[in-house]
Amino acid sequence: MSHDYKMVQWNPFKKRFVVWMVSGIALYLTSFVALTYATQPPGNSLTPIQAMIRATGTLAFLMLSFILCIGPVARFTHRFRPFLYNRRHIGVATFLVALVHGGLVLLWYHGFSDTNALVSLFISNPQYDSISGFPFEVLGFIALIIMFLMAATSHDFWNANLGPGVWKALHMGVYIAYGLLVAHIALGILQFEKRPIFFLILGAGAATVVALHLISSIASLRLSDRIGHEGWLRVAEVDEIEDSRAKIIRPVDGDAIAVFRDGDRIAAVSNICRHQGGPLGEGKVVDGCITCPWHGFQYRMEDGQSPPPFTEKIATYATRILDGVVYVNPKPNAPGTPQAPSDIGASS
Amino acid sequence: MSDDDFFIGWAKTPQIDRRFMMAAGLSVITGTTAVGIGVAARQRPVGPGTWNMGDVREWRGIATSEPYGMLRTLDLDGTERTALLGCQGKCGVSAKIGALAGKPVVVKGSLIQRGPHAMIAVIDGMDWIREDPTGNVTGLAFPEPEVLMDVTLNGEILDTKCWFGAMRPAQGKTHKSCASLCIRGGIPPAFFVRDRKDQTALMIMTSGGYGHNKDLLPYVADPVSITGKVQRLGDILLLDAPVSAITRL
Numbered sequence: 212m213s214h215d216y217k218m219v220q221w222n223p224f225k226k227r228f229v230v231w232m233v234s235g236i237a238l239y240l241t242s243f244v245a246l247t248y249a250t251q252p253p254g255n256s257l258t259p260i261q262a263m264i265r266a267t268g269t270l271a272f273l274m275l276s277f278i279l280c281i282g283p284v285a286r287f288t289h290r291f292r293p294f295l296y297n298r299r300h301i302g303v304a305t306f307l308v309a310l311v312h313g314g315l316v317l318l319w320y321h322g323f324s325d326t327n328a329l330v331s332l333f334i335s336n337p338q339y340d341s342i343s344g345f346p347f348e349v350l351g352f353i354a355l356i357i358m359f360l361m362a363a364t365s366h367d368f369w370n371a372n373l374g375p376g377v378w379k380a381l382h383m384g385v386y387i388a389y390g391l392l393v394a395h396i397a398l399g400i401l402q403f404e405k406r407p408i409f410f411l412i413l414g415a416g417a418a419t420v421v422a423l424h425l426i427s428s429i430a431s432l433r434l435s436d437r438i439g440h441e442g443w444l445r446v447a448e449v450d451e452i453e454d455s456r457a458k459i460i461r462p463v464d465g466d467a468i469a470v471f472r473d474g475d476r477i478a479a480v481s482n483i484c485r486h487q488g489g490p491l492g493e494g495k496v497v498d499g500c501i502t503c504p505w506h507g508f509q510y511r512m513e514d515g516q517s518p519p520p521f522t523e524k525i526a527t528y529a530t531r532i533l534d535g536v537v538y539v540n541p542k543p544n545a546p547g548t549p550q551a552p553s554d555i556g557a558s559s
Numbered sequence: 560m561s562d563d564d565f566f567i568g569w570a571k572t573p574q575i576d577r578r579f580m581m582a583a584g585l586s587v588i589t590g591t592t593a594v595g596i597g598v599a600a601r602q603r604p605v606g607p608g609t610w611n612m613g614d615v616r617e618w619r620g621i622a623t624s625e626p627y628g629m630l631r632t633l634d635l636d637g638t639e640r641t642a643l644l645g646c647q648g649k650c651g652v653s654a655k656i657g658a659l660a661g662k663p664v665v666v667k668g669s670l671i672q673r674g675p676h677a678m679i680a681v682i683d684g685m686d687w688i689r690e691d692p693t694g695n696v697t698g699l700a701f702p703e704p705e706v707l708m709d710v711t712l713n714g715e716i717l718d719t720k721c722w723f724g725a726m727r728p729a730q731g732k733t734h735k736s737c738a739s740l741c742i743r744g745g746i747p748p749a750f751f752v753r754d755r756k757d758q759t760a761l762m763i764m765t766s767g768g769y770g771h772n773k774d775l776l777p778y779v780a781d782p783v784s785i786t787g788k789v790q791r792l793g794d795i796l797l798l799d800a801p802v803s804a805i806t807r808l
Contacts, residue, residue, distance in 0.1 A: 224572050228580075235588035239595045246599035254607050258727050269598055273591050289566065290579045296568040319726075320737040323648035324744055335736035337777070344781065348736060403731035408601050412594060495565045507567040 220367075228297045232304055240266045260319050265400070267312035269412075272396060274305040275389055276416040283427035285504075289493070295505055299365045302385075306355075306362040313355045316348065347399035354391040357384045370487060379488050393417050443531065443538035446470045449555055452477070452537065457501075459492035462541040468528055470539055471496055471512060478512040478552035479528035479539045485546075486523065514549040608673035608724025610680065615669050618642065618679055619691055621699045622664045626770040627747040627763070628653035630666050631699045631793065635677055639699060641795045642670075643678040643747050643763075645720045649737070651745025652681055653770065656688065663694030671723045675794070676761060678723045704768070704790040704797060711786040712798075713808060714752035716764065716779050718742050722749065735780035748775050750785060750798045762789060762798035774802040782808040 219225070243266035248256050257265065278301050285291040294301075321328040321335065332352060338344035361382055363369075370378045396413050447458050452472040459482055460468045467482035469492030480501060482492045489505030496502070500509035500518060510517055510525055517523040524547030529540040532553050544550055564573040572580075620632030620642075628644035628651055635642060644652045644666065666688050668681035681687035718741035721729035728734060730751070742748045748764045748771050764771050787800025 220569075222569055224568060231584050231588070235584075235591065238588060239592050242592050243595040243599045246596050247602060250600045250602075251604060252607075254609050255604050256727065257602070257605055261727065265602070266595070266599075269595060270591075273594060277587065277591075290576065290583075292566045293568070293572070293576050293580050294583070296566070320734070321740065324740045325650070326740060326743070331736060331740055335739040344732075346736075347732070398732075400733055403728070403733050404603055406601050406603075408597060412598065497565065497567065502565070502567060504566070507569050 224293070225297060225300070228293070229300055232297075232301060236270065236304065236308065239270050243269070260315055264312060264315045264319065267308050267315070268396075268400070271305055271309040271312055272392060272413075272416065274301060274308065275385075275392060276420055278302055278305060279385065279389060279420045280423050283423035286427050286430065286490075286493075289504065292504055296507075302358075303362045303365060306358040309355055309358055313351065316351075320348075343398070343402065345398050347395050347402075350391045350398070351395040354388040354395060357388040357391075361385060361388075367486070375483075375485060375488055389417075389420065443540050444468075446479075446530075446537040446539055449477070449532060449535050449537055455496040457492040457494070458537075459490070460539060460541075465541060465543065466526075467492065468539055468541065469494075469501070470528075470530065470537060471501055472555075473499065473512055473552075475555040476512060476552035477530050477532065477537055477555060478550065479530045480510060480512075480515045481526040481528075481543065481546075483525070484508055485517075485525050491525070512552055514547055515544075516547045603728070605728035606673060606722075608671065608722065608727060608729070610669065610671040610724040612669050612680070615667060615682060618666045618668070619694050620664065620666070621661065621696050621701065622656050622659050622666065622688065623701050624653040624656040624660045626765045626768060626797075627651060627745075628656055629701075630664070630679060631701055633699070635670075639793060640677065641701075641793050643719055643723075644668075645671075645678050645680050645746050646744075647680055647683055649720075649741045649744045649746060651747065652687075653745060659688060659690055661700075663691045663696040663699075665689050665691045665694070671720060671725055673723045676719070676723050678720055680720070680725070702793055704792045704799075707789045707791055707796075709787075710789050710798075711784060712750070712752045713782065713784050714750050715781070716742075716748055716775055716783060716805075717751055718746045718779075719749045719763065720746045722751070722761070730780070732780060739776050739779045742771070742775055742779060743773055745772065748779070760796065762796040763792075765790075765797050765799045766801045768799065771802070775805075778802075778805050778807065784808055 244262045247262045278298060281294045281298050285295045317328045321331040332348055336346035361384060364381060401409055444460050444462060446460055452458055454472055457469040457471040460470060468479050469482040470479040473496040482490055484491050484503040486506055486508045489503045491501055491503055494502045494504045500511055502509050508523060515525040515527040526543035526546050527548050527550035528543055529550055530553045531538050532555060564575045566573060566576045618630060618632050618634045620630045623629050630642045630644055632640060632642060646652055666679055666681055668679040668687060671678040671680055715730060717730055718738045720741055721737060750762045750764050753759045784806045785800050786804045787798050790797040790799055
């Protein structure tokens, strides 16, 4: 958590994950270049740099597609949360792969000339008024800039100092970058390589990302508003809330609320983790603290504060139990405000 | 879900998550690599051009600067052949030939070659060309262009240096910016055509007997139609047409 800032808060799991990821990247690049040469007569294949441009370009697209699938899939199966926990590592690695791609393109296609390579990027193809002729390199360049901003601000230092709202909004730019990347491919290499497999891969990748987000959004909408009692929202019967778990309530106005049960105690907090906006209601009470399923940030049930030395705070909500039914007041307390949990034993 | 299988990144990873990540990690890596192999194996053939940059040699012959920097020489294969001249980067050298045009010279550089097409990428600096007063130039003088026919052809304008072997691939939209830079810098442009029987031809582009330059840039690497005269200049073909005779398809 965030009482101090290190470049990477390494732990054994992260180290193993990064070793696997880097090995996978090396395997992909090696296989791509080897197959490029193995399937063409000598002297008829791509130059080594152009082979690497294609290898890194295709890999960056596949990695970004996978990153965008992690969130929705993790909503359906919590087994995917380890990927979510390491998503920023994949994101930074994807930026680096894309940076190699862009750097080689600048060097190879726009270098070795009196014209500045970055100037060449914008002027060498002036068909900005055409769709099929559009200078696709510019789209990739803008996507790379967005990915750089995201990689550079992926550290918790920026999350804490920009604030979760600004940070989240900035990182939603990944969807703009992905759209630009799809256009970059469609208006670039697919204008040259016209075999069906290339269109199939691009279409399948983009369609999977869009479909998973749509399905995930529809699934979360099923958690609709509850009929209230004197302005309070009905959550569930006490027995319907699994011990150490939560029910998520979505008021008409305001943020979603996570109502947790820990033994005989019922407490409600904001469903949004202060760290990266993770869904706290999908987490668990561990050692008396509500624990975020994304990165393990923790908050005390009674006041929404992270245990010392951590300093994060989230909003708390009043709860009450009537006739075995849990209700929550949808008006939030200020983050970190003490709010005594309801006692199941006292209400029975 | 048991108490032990809630994944927390900073805590001990539950056994079930370790097993899942092992299987999922292998699946993701294998699947992604399989896609990469599928893409790599199905790429278009890009042509047989080669450029052995490390093999710098001296080439003797007659130089000219019009329509482009060229050397007529016996050193390619013992017959009278024409090699275009270019610099190491994306620039031509015709302006640097100056008073040596029409004289026997020695040119220093490496060969870029694709089938019968050849270019010499001259070394950097000032001593890439020198007069060769003792050179045997019998029969090497550039002939007058011979008009073969009037034509209207569909094809693609590209730069000769990349297409001869400096790059592979050296055609199409992904290479457009590079081709534009080359032609802007003075590399001779060429018109590449392919007929329905998959026969191909490459003609060096001229206009009124002079070289094209930036005027061609709006049409580089796009499908275009050109109406002009095909000419023979020794062992190479020229397509002489003004830029006004080019239409985008």
